[in-house]
Amino acid sequence: MAPEEIRNAVLEILEDIAPDEDLSSLDDTKSFRDQIELDSMDFLDIVMELRKRYRVQIPEEDYGQLASMSSTVEYLTPKMEHITA
């Protein structure tokens, strides 16, 4: 998957776990938490959905990498580049 496809994959997950949030104006460089209401349970779900959908393993010490969209995509790119979208 290319970075843009990974971004879409994350966006789809966010739409599923926070359907009541407006994601259209999401700024990729700013943290998710500053823009949408996400608590620790929601972050757990991002991790679990990535695992369920793409078999990507994210160890707990890396959860901090998922702070913003751009840091998430950057972190996931080496883990997901071999996946065909």
Add this chain to the structure above:
Amino acid sequence: MYDTLIIGAGMSGLAAGIRLAHYDQRVCILERHNTIGGLNSFYRMNGRDYDVGLHAVTNYAPKGVRGPLQTLLRQLRFKWEEFALAPQIGSRIAFPDIELRFTNDLDVLRGEIADKFPNQIDGFDRLCGRIIGYDDLDQENYDQSTRTILGECLTEPLLIEMLLCPTMWYGNAREHDMDFGQFSIMFRSIFMEGFCRPYRGVRLILKNLVKRFRSLGGELKLRRGVRRIVVEDKRVQGVELDNGEFIAAKRVLSSIGRLETLRICDGTQAVDPARAGRMAFVESVSILDKQPKSLGVNDTIVFYNDSPSFDWCRSKEVCDTRTGVVCSPNNYQYSDEDGELAEGVVRITSIASFDSWNEMSEEEYRINKLRWYDRTVASAVRFVPDFRRHVIDTDMFTPTTVRRFTWHDNGAIYGAPDKQLDGTTHLPNLFLCGTDQGFVGIVGAIVSGISMANRHCLDRDSE
């Protein structure tokens, strides 16, 4: 071999099951009764539907507002609309010669306090600050005395008693005092968030949960009671059913209560029955030939107490009618589409003695149900308009009814006084959810199932 076996198909067990099945676990819920729901169930009699447990769903939040309701909707992937929650109209705390009205807007209660206890309002605001700042999963400070903390914020004993009345009624397993953690949870869920109800009652919520669980591949087995949790090498290996069948599992999540779980666990010492919950109730249900509000019964819920001091303890008689809760499921703001409920209903809950009801012969039980229906209703109509001339059908359930269908010790609705907030037990793969994990009410029970599934049962690292 199941990944997780869940004991009990109530709100918490079903919610936990959805989480685990969603993440592709092999999960099975075992329920001894022939229907789902546990402490929040329903039944049909004389052609009418009755709810058990649910007066109101607490923790109301409009769509998109942060809080426990949004957490559970997100975690279980439901849309706000699927729970179809109609907010309350308005409720009251009624003591002799004084009442406090409240709605789902905290400012209404605050205004009532400013009006009736003007010198207490600063203390009330301080109390609200402490409650907002309280962390739900803080076991260390959980069991501080609520009466002590209320005494630090407020100087008017009557106001303290009035605030304790609804919070204890809706979730206090302890007698006389209350853990401040539990009080904070209840205060937020009742006064800061508030009451609501689906037009179709508890059925709608249970139906949604079970449908989702099954659509994700979860298995639900009714009439399958667990009589033994099989332990070898200090690990749970599986469970043995009432019919002798053995089912193997990697882990077990039990919603049947802490003592009730330990009792059926291999190798546990005799469990001290004195630590079981003691707060048990009767509920008197009246069906009316009119809508309650046409008789002046306008409130959603009335918490009443007939003296200035609120005495929350097990009943010394068959029932204790000094305090009670009057609820009318008609009095919610249902959508125009749904309209009004077909018949008027008034439900009255009173404190009762499990032992007294349990010791009765069948004949005594029948007579006492009639006797205490009359007495509990007579007590309640001191605080709401007298509706008795309009009653066309009645029913009553008692602590023994609750025990017969839920197997909870003493028919105790709110479980044992000592909560195990982290849901752990002495075994590494046996966990608790539901009433004895700490959260009560429908939203609380569902959140309990979700959080214990997340914390203990999801496989995060292994393939």
